[in-house]
Amino acid sequence: MNIAEEAFKELYPGKTENREFRISYSSKFKPLNANVKYTQNYIHFFLSRDWQEFSDDLKKGLIQHLLVKVFRDYKYEKTMELDLYEKFVSNLGRYAKIDKTDPELEESFNRVNTEYFDGEMEKPNLVWGSSAFRKLGHYEYATNTVLVSSVFKGENELLDYIMYHELLHKKHGHRNTGKRTIHHTKAFKEEEALYKVKDVEKKLKTFLRKKRFRNLLGF
Numbered sequence: 001m002n003i004a005e006e007a008f009k010e011l012y013p014g015k016t017e018n019r020e021f022r023i024s025y026s027s028k029f030k031p032l033n034a035n036v037k038y039t040q041n042y043i044h045f046f047l048s049r050d051w052q053e054f055s056d057d058l059k060k061g062l063i064q065h066l067l068v069k070v071f072r073d074y075k076y077e078k079t080m081e082l083d084l085y086e087k088f089v090s091n092l093g094r095y096a097k098i099d100k101t102d103p104e105l106e107e108s109f110n111r112v113n114t115e116y117f118d119g120e121m122e123k124p125n126l127v128w129g130s131s132a133f134r135k136l137g138h139y140e141y142a143t144n145t146v147l148v149s150s151v152f153k154g155e156n157e158l159l160d161y162i163m164y165h166e167l168l169h170k171k172h173g174h175r176n177t178g179k180r181t182i183h184h185t186k187a188f189k190e191e192e193a194l195y196k197v198k199d200v201e202k203k204l205k206t207f208l209r210k211k212r213f214r215n216l217l218g219f
């Protein structure tokens with residue numbers, strides 16, 4: 001019995017599964033990535049190579065996290081391994097290695113860090129994303145990276161607001177209820193409301209509307 005099968009039995013005791021459980025490690029994945037492929041005959045977990053370094057308990061937690069997605073069966077009692085995995089993921093940002101930083105984003109980070117976090121926030125990786133209007137920013141736990149839409153280049157006031165939001169994700173982590181992952185927790189929202197530029201949401205909406213309009217006209 002491999003750890004995938006063990007993970008299944010611990011998560012869903014009493015449930016029968018005739019498919020074969022398989023695990024492979026791949027060097028093609030980004031750090032700490034994983035996915036699962038399944039057919040009528042097997043359930044195959046693919047983990048990035050760096051997962052090999054971690055304990056079986058943590059790997060089982062990851063596999064259980066994926067199993068819930070495969071089966072869409074939320075009637076389980078949270079296992080120690082799943083709990084371990086969730087804590088690990090939500091803390092990753094604090095340990096991941098820093099290696100990528102854009103100077104304009106770094107200035108924004110420094111302003112926000114001084115103003116709102118007493119300069120105590122550790123600098124994550126800071127990178128520009130594409131010029132997206134929908135996804136304005138993102139914090140990726142696995143690589144400890146804040147990504148900001150390129151539409152905010154040169155827009156310090158709005159950039160700082162996006163930066164603040166993403167840094168709050170780094171600070172607060174996320175919470176799992178079993179059914180879903182909560183990224184904007186109550187504590188998150190309370191702290192977000194402390195942002196000092198009170199009409200910033202309005203400014204953001206106006207900016208995005210104008211920018212979109214300009215883009216449509218091809219300026």
Ligand SMILES: [Zn+2]
Nearest residue numbers: 165169183184
């Ligand atoms: Zn968010």
